[in-house]
Amino acid sequence: MTDLHPVIAKVTERITERSAATRLKYLDLIERGRDAGTNRAQLSCGNLAHGFAASGEDKAVIRTGRAMNIGIITAYNDMLSAHQPYGRYPEQIKIAAREIGATAQVAGGVPAMCDGVTQGQAGMDLSLFSRDTIALSTAVSLSHAMFEGNLMLGICDKIVPGLLIGALRFGHLPTILIPAGPMPSGLANKEKVRIRQLYAEGKVGRDELLESESASYHGAGTCTFYGTANSNQMMMEVMGLHMPGAAFVNPGTKLRSELTRAATHRIADIGWDGNDYRPLGHCIDEKAIVNAIIGLMATGGSTNHAIHLPAIARAAGIHIDWTDFAELSDVVPLLARVYPNGSGDVNHFHAAGGMAVIIRELLDAGLLHRDIMTVARQDLTDYGKEPVLQDDALVWQDVPASRDEAMLRPASNPFQADGGMKLLQGNLGRCVMKVSAVDKERWTIEAPAAIFHDQDDVLRAFKAGELERDVVVVVRFQGPRANGMPELHKLTPALGVLQDRGFKVALLTDGRMSGASGKVPAAIHLSPEALGGGPIGKLRDGDIVRVCAESGQVEALVDAATWDARDIPAAPPPPYDTGRELFALFRHNSDLAEQGASPILAAMDAELAI
């Protein structure tokens, strides 16, 4: 067994020191939450009667208060293919709870946006702030204080981060995330993208495009690319917040339902009345957060977590930054190539050994914290195994080696020596670039800027043939305070066409990209954003811009006198319609992407004077 890598130990220690005061305040909060605050013992008879009035066959048990009453937070809706299976989960969970003498009630529902449905549309401007909306909805649900355990049904992009942010403020509760798994593989992602690029070039029509998209996104379950949703699933494994190996088991299978049943039984074992209390606020500590960053680097996970993880950590009193990400990225090898970082999808990844291999390989190489409080019986060791049914019984088995080294490799023979998420900084600010899906010769792009304030204008310029050259496409006023920091993933096919035509192409933005974006170098989350005076606002058409993932540079190659004399152009009008005006409060109070772009945490920290 190899000792923990010294850089991982150093970064963990730095985070722990940086967070000491806020973490202590947080631990005190959850201590009080258990003993004197948010639980049934504090409720009056009237409160309790309201709480169990409609609980039917569970009423007698809930009324006695002698068994765990489990709160279920559900993000069910029919918009996300990933969440559609959750419709029947509460009934399954209630039955499983009764099997062990416990009870379960739906504490509340949270909204969930499908970024695939809103991609490129006005709704995408609500996407990032839907995370904080979910956190607030989780708090409203748990504020009923009727529960001694918390099971959360959420998978996709902003939903898991939002659920964790909200639940962490009730961190005295043992909490398990229950996934529903990926849809079976349909049309290969690479073929889907090929048809998209043909459509962008006008070589196929809308009918053929719709046929291709429908063959790719064809059923219930999470989309099979390795984007933000499946990065969430990976993170829940390396943080020990799922039942081990639950991440990528398909919906509608017996194994899936047995894992849901096991989570329900397990939550009752780890409450404060037992001898194995595992509250969420102790499970998510500095080591678990570092494990999540390491998991992102080892698997080529979504850049969106460079924003969500700082927010999740802050909700637990822990402060991380992009320098932490970059230093961990430098020492964590890339062990998986799942689309867009490779051609296989998450089903192929799981069949190859999936998270069990990733975790065991990283643990054995001293590249993960093993000694974290997980929801399973032991520490993270339990997560280096995969769940299977033996004679219909759920067991966990070793996975000695990858079953497909074309997409999953041992730490002794990685795809890349580092994790591929780079920190870039310079006279334009700080940003991140994921290079695990970018060919090495495109890690440095130096070209004239083409400036846009709207992604649709980029597509209009592309269609008009105005971008047929080496170009750094700059899309600004896309930050959280400007328009809610949408993903600009709709640009990927057009930029991919330009790149395939042999041009040197890069995207530079204070906005975001999808976790599914990939082959075009994109320097994103540029902070400070244009609105409010960020230097990206000083750029002009034709300026030479250099983005370099090797040297970590993002520079405008403009002489200092000219640069200093420039002002920032007027911002576009704030977004209006599709409910976007309702989120003005969030835009006006958001903090930096590197801090989590969270209006609710910014206001909370200000009020707590943290």
Ligand SMILES: O=C(O)[C@H](O)[C@@H](O)[C@H](O)[C@H](O)COP(=O)(O)O
């Ligand atoms: O961060 C992510 O992973 C994306 O937000 C993803 O959830 C979104 O659904 C993409 O838009 C899907 O990709 P397509 O838009 O290419 O289908």
Ligand code: SF4
């Ligand atoms: S992965 Fe993205 S597109 Fe697929 S269901 Fe989740 S949010 Fe929607």
